[in-house]
Amino acid sequence: MGIPSYYRFLCQKNKKIITNDYYLNGKVVLCFDFNCIVYYCLSKMPEYDENNNEAYEKELISEVTKYVEHVYISAKKPSEVFIAVDGVVPMAKMKQQRMRRFKGLFMEPYEIEAGVRNIRKKSWDKNSITPGTLFMKKLDVALKELCARHSGWSVSGYNDPGEGEHKVMNYIREYESNNTFLIYGLDADLILLSMLQSTKQNLFLMREVMEFNSVVLDDNDKTQFLYLNIHSLNNELFHSTKEEYIQDYIMMMSLLGNDFLPHSLSLTIKDNGYTILFNNLKEFHKQKKFLVENKLIRWDMLKEFINMFVAQEAQLIEHRCKKKSQMYSYKGKTEYEQKMAQTILMPCKWFVEKEFYDNGLKQDWEDTYYKKFLNDDKNACIEQYLKGLQWILDYYNGNVIEYDWYYPHMETPLWKDIYTYLCNDTIGKERFIYEIALPLKPEQQLVLVLPIESFHLISNEKYKSFPSRFPQYYPSKFSVHTLGKKFIYESESNIPILPSKFIRKMLV
Template sequence: MNGIIHPCTHPEDKPAPKNEDEMMVAIFECIDRLFGIVRPRKLLYMAIDGVAPRAKMNQQRSRRFRAAKETTEKRLEVARIREELLSRGCKLPPEKEKGDHFDSNCITPGTPFMDRLSKCLHYFVHDRLNNNPAWKGIKVILSDANVPGEGEHKIMDYIRKQRAQPDHDPNTQHVLCGADADLIMLGLATHEPNFTIIREEFLPNKPRPCDICNGFGHEMDKCVGLGATAPTSANFKPDVPIGAEVKFIFVRLSVLREYLKQTLEMPNLPFEYSFERALDDWVFMCFFVGNDFLPHLPSLEIREGAVDRLVELYKKCVYKTKGYLTDSGDVNLDRVQLIMTDLGNAEDQIFKSRQRREEQFKARDKARKRQERNQDHGSLNQSAFGASAVGPNSQQKSVGNYKEEAAALRNRKRTSDMANLDDEDEEENNDEVRLWEDGFKDRYYESKFDVAPGNQQFRYAVALQYVRGLCWVLKYYYQGCASWNWYFPYHYAPFASDFVNIQGLSTMFEKGTKPFNPLEQLMGVFPAASSSHVPEPWAKLMSDPESPIIDFYPEDFKIDLNGRMALLPFVDEKRLFKALVPYYDQLTGEEVKRNKRGDNYLYISNQSPHYKKVKKVSEKDDESVCKAISFDGMRGTLGSTELNTAISGILKSPISGLSDINDNITVTTTFKDPEYDDDYIFEAKRLENAVDPPQVLPNEQSGNKHRPVIGFNSHLTRAYVPDSGHRMLNAGIRNQQGGGGGGGYGQGGGYGQGGGGNQGQGYQNNSRNYNYNYNNNYNQHQGGGYQNNYNNRQQQYGHNQRFNQDNSNQQQRNFNNYNGPRNNNYQQQGGSRQQNQNYRRF
């Protein structure tokens, strides 16, 4: 849900909602759209991030401090630019009231905003179950911010525990919404064959409104006010239409599994190969490259092929040790040691190669800037912003080059003093660590950890904590949270070569730990700038110079430029709780309620066949009495709640402008997942009778090569050659090689056989991602039909016209572009394109 809440409350590509009511409506509309795309048949699970484990809270703390600092800096910059523009007589929209500013940090468990969001979603679910026919037969679970755990991990806990039940359907279809990369790893870790992630389509260069005038096509430092056109806005034409509806894409993990089967294949192993075990090891190795709980190793960068390097080392390790790295969330450190040793041996070369590439890039960049510096500034006056010749060609050129001209203008503005270019580069590139030079370890630990050179014991301690972190993350993904209070106590990772003698390290964690309460968590992750969201008595502890925990809330702090991470002191939870003790009795009743851990809520309407079972539980007076249930592929425990609205009762709308719900037909209960013993192990395996969806990648028998879509836009059309281009090609080939049966590169000057395009030199046309070779791929039959075996498909095109020399040119062109006569027949059979009843395309 947080992936929906954030863009709906503070969008980056359009003006923000005016108030909280508009935010709530935007969230409702987004859920409706996703519901319409996915069309769930059994369950909708809406999980909001609750209090996270300490390992995650450190990252949240860093993000919120950085966001508060950037917001303050941006506000000052906006005020400065507004003052400058007003002094020049520019027209500007009214300045926003201070109270109108939306602090995105309020999207954190325990705040009044999240409490209101929970109430609004409670109303929304009732409204849809009461009034929308598409919702009538499904169950809805709402896990709000008072339920501990990250949203995606609450959903994973549900799937994991339902999957362990004996009557679980192994072919259940799962669709998880979110843009975080860890969702892919979580989905793979379930070993479910039908797991799909739906996320917003990533589009680079999305237009964003100016923070000064709300216009598009320029940054705020280029703003010239209302009614005027900024230089960079003159020919502005966004790649994505302004205000365009967000598109969603499906990431089908079954296809990724097919790729990984090919990548992780290890023939001639001295033991039986298991792809599912190798898949778990691949997920584990990806943690080295970066995750939400640990910094990535200095020698591993995704863009440098770090995952491929780890896979190569992994295969050698498996052959050598005759076993896998992981087993259902447990790590074999003996085998991990081998990979770390091999990676450590290559670290020196990795750093030198990285530096060489960076120097080459900087040299090219410096040459480009120097060329711009030496360019004649008069060329700017000849651009689209100045005078230009009148005529069709000049207009086409102006429109076609607007991006380059705008980019050139931006570069000239940003580098106004190009004479100091070389000096500035030297200052920026002052890297005191210099990983590519001898002695980099001593410099790294001295710079990043403030530790004296040669302190081997400290390096070993950091490496051991990192290994424990890897074990904690793997358990988190496969078994649930192993410890709520463990965290990696450093900002930076060790080197791979520092992983020495890790074999005997204990991978056990303290049992019985509990998460923070919501308000306590706010004190652990919020900066003083967001103190308005915490209880007033507690807020003083964040700003009072005499506060015993004032050091937790620095106003000025360093930011790591590589990881964009705020380098903050770690919160000592014992000191924090001790400082809060005198203020607990000053909390209001509403604040006390917000500070309690909550329950999941199950909603079901009287249109469901299971309505009567749930209704009986909802009517119980004693909320402590729970009832175990099992229906429709779901097991758990239900209990009554004060949130339940009586049947035929009225539920008041919490949002102005939205009507109350009259004559209610929906019941609400609490819901708890099935319980398991603390030492229970959820096996990471593929369930029996699980059926894979139709294969997408071609197999060896098909003899075809898969051609993945490359680039950001999957809808880009192939290059198109107009008729004039074909005529030019035809004439050129005729002049060089002769006609041969009608001339050109086809019969009668067409696109078929003969001429310069004889059978040995068939004309190839890449159209619509297909590679057609008309002389090799197609067999012509008397009936005028064509048969083509491509990716296990049979395509038959029956033409209602004879294919002869007179019409071959036009007919073949229609065939290439799928624009043939309307009564042409198209048949699609079997193979990788076969659609089953559960597959839908949007």
């Protein structure tokens, strides 16, 4: 779900949820949300030699399969293993992937200027770890061979649509109750997805032991692992494992932003937003009120919930603007930190919030916010945002979704305006009718998410020519969106959205 530091945040707040082992209950199945393993093994690879790309990729694939075996042995060799490789994803996720991949290009000259990137050394193109590339095809063959050597192992490859973590959840849903599932993965939304499945199954998330941002090794230089007990997490958060509490929690977390909806200017997980929302949610539940019923958002209850914190909105925005305006004074202690500070803190240097903040929120700040940063009818923005909330809930529950849907803005409407809208309008599920469409093909997704500098990864000549036909979607120069962002890694590329509907139409 793209929630920064969420795993670490939960562990610090709820220390009992982490164990050195897992307990058995029925059959034990090990599931891999796989792509993070590729990135992890890539980080351990020797320096890239562009003249020997094939050998480099062969070694990387070998390291990946070895690491899968290591995780399997560390998990005590469960009787069943399921490897879920990322396939083609919904448009809302593709939009996020596209902006992230383009941002790497934006950052390159700044990192070179700051001295944190070596201009003479060419690195392996990480965009190769995208469905449809030759590298992923070779990796797919290796994983199928690996599974063939083990009884009870299976793989869902890049040709099967869906994010890895959602493939894992669909796999778990096929099982009867009371089995033990170990899920290897580093993505924060795995926690939320696992919480939804934990009412029927015994779930543990498995990940490397980390200290000071480095993986801890044992005496044999092997990676050590910890287990996050999802059942214990539910009890720590709610003192209950009932599904209605978990559904509400998923809904609440969407209000903090994720891969599909931006966070608001007033509430982020790093600036006490989680605490504000969670404390209000607990108070809400004390009154026997719930945001979600039968996996549908109750808009009347959402209105009441927003009303619990809406009065703080302007004050919270003002506080965050003030805090950001003061951050650029940080210069770093070491030479490396000083270089990195020039790059990382660029959003504070640019401080686009000056449009509506000057030692306090300007009188017309709300109008400026909508005019400068949303560029749309206020009610239309609100309706798109509310549809997004229900879409996310459907997506995480494994329900039918609108594959081509995406939120078209960089910012959210203000809470006060969402509250007013909900006071004046009755929203039913019928307001958000989904248009059903098939997923894109893997190479079609490549055209959508890759910057032109990575089009060498596409083998289809017709697809390769797409940027020359529609150059407006592949700008060589663009800015990044930094409103509400303190660090450059939080920012997003200001590039045209390339809808999956358009790709499907033009690349038949």
